[in-house]
Amino acid sequence: MNIVQIDTSSNEPKYRQIVSSIENAIGSGELRKGDQLPSLNKIRDDFSLSRDTVLMAFKDLRSRGIIKSVVGKGYYVQNENIKVRKKVFLLFDELNAFKEDLYRSITASLGESVQVDIFFHHFNPKVFSNLLEQNLGDYTYYVIMPANLPNVATAISVLPQDKVYILDQTNPELAKYPSVHQNFERNIYEGLNKIEPALKKYDKIVLLFNRTKQPVGILKGFKLFCTTLNIPHEVVEELGDRIPSSKELFFVLDDINLVQVIKKAKNVNLKLGKDYGIISYNETLLKEIVEGGITTISADFYEMGKKLAEIMLSNDFQQIENENKLIIRNSI
Amino acid sequence: MNIVQIDTSSNEPKYRQIVSSIENAIGSGELRKGDQLPSLNKIRDDFSLSRDTVLMAFKDLRSRGIIKSVVGKGYYVQNENIKVRKKVFLLFDELNAFKEDLYRSITASLGESVQVDIFFHHFNPKVFSNLLEQNLGDYTYYVIMPANLPNVATAISVLPQDKVYILDQTNPELAKYPSVHQNFERNIYEGLNKIEPALKKYDKIVLLFNRTKQPVGILKGFKLFCTTLNIPHEVVEELGDRIPSSKELFFVLDDINLVQVIKKAKNVNLKLGKDYGIISYNETLLKEIVEGGITTISADFYEMGKKLAEIMLSNDFQQIENENKLIIRNSI
């Protein structure tokens, strides 16, 4: 009994017939994990096909993790689970609690038949391009969080263009890829605008901003808002020895600075929401109860994951800007 | 112990495997300058390879000045000063903020030259064993967080025993592997014991415990403490409709329940640290300032990563129990 069967009179494309017959052979137990498949040349000769046609079928199976290739040897069955329809390569910047939300929402929206593997580049360009090269050809889709790494576009260009999706941060060089991203500048500007009346009681807004890890868009949006409305403002890299003073509003992007501001303000008996204010970036569970509630402007990671899954499944070219969520609490 | 090791099922080309195993033998001191390597024919026979394949590996090493050849005699080690690139397979259970601490401390302690790749099994036994099988042979060390998955020992047994390290949770079946782990039972028992005087003002301790994700040791340590000291106690899976009442102390393991308890207590005008108490598991930045400070018992993940790196670099067989840190704040 031959593993591959081709019906030339069928409507079904030949490469699809090869894929299904191999799937069937695995499903029936005729092919087991580790078994070698007939070579490209053998299948070409046996069924008078082009080598490229057979290759197309094998690439499909490989991108789903069902078979693997070894140069100079051949193709081998790697995974007997033929229910995997697609495999997704998901490249995050760093590991933090928000990534879990994104991962959960992506996998939930894509469904059982899609396998999602997670990777991290930790803002290291070398790690970034190594990961892409090492996993080339092994996935149906590549979802990439480029952060603000230099020369990401050239690194990404090793991947087939139609399989790449950009997540969270994008830039003009990546315009040719579909994406679900944040427009940090607009989101911050609009978020601040919505609470503008409440901000009138403050004399000055202080942004605590770290250039290496945080998106420049946040800085731009902040400056745009303050200059447009003629609000006194200041940008500092870290709190350091600075002590919060009355009628100051702090826009804080990370937890370390958030805790610092609150502790220092307490030392000089400033009351949050009355004497001074805080806006914090990205909602977490505890911010609801810290000091009676911290006002947050935050990305909706659950929504981002859901939208990403949608455009992957629909195969449309889309570039979606994800809105921010504003949660007003007692801290302003 | 053979100098050369070949895994035919690996993706890595055979000649590359020969190259790396000789590099490793030199790196570990097994091969010294002047030592003779096994001959081309011997390696060919031992591993059923083509002579040319072995030759390709030796040519690579020779072109880099690591070995030299003498016609009619054999190949000899010429240079011991080579940098061997190590790769670590790091398998976590789930993605959360603590994992970043662990990752950072492991990579910082191992140094620049070591590549650490992160994977997650999401408490799924199938995913767990698939990941091990798919990455077999590709890494110098395998660091595994087995959580409380069933039959981990048999799944792990596919890996070479001397390359495996166990992290965080262990069990008697994994006794043959070196590890850096927590003794949850003892840590919880001792942690509670240290604050026992402060707990006298409460009538009852309530543990919010989820069996599927959390280590049983926590439950055991909690029960041991309460029964030993004859303290009324209760274990519930989730808070649900329950409303905290006066003189109750809650031992909370995750943020969702932490927020729930605090919000519900506020609704019935209970004051934290006076009317009711909270002990929370695993320190995070914000817990210092939530409600005037939450008392925490927590693993020191930075320390765990550091110790793990140490035993990997020293090549000693060690099983290290990591202590917990107790931070007493106003919540009790």
Place this chain on the structure above:
DNA sequence: TCTAATTTGTGCGTATGTATG
């Protein structure tokens, strides 16, 4: 000194997957 066995070195042919035009 001769011989046989072993070793490296070289050349050629075949087969496999990968990548590009």
Place this chain on the structure above:
DNA sequence: GCATACATACGCACAAATTAG
């Protein structure tokens, strides 16, 4: 679908150097 170049792997043949007996 075809053609070409490349990397990996296997196998065979023969030459030259070394060693042991």
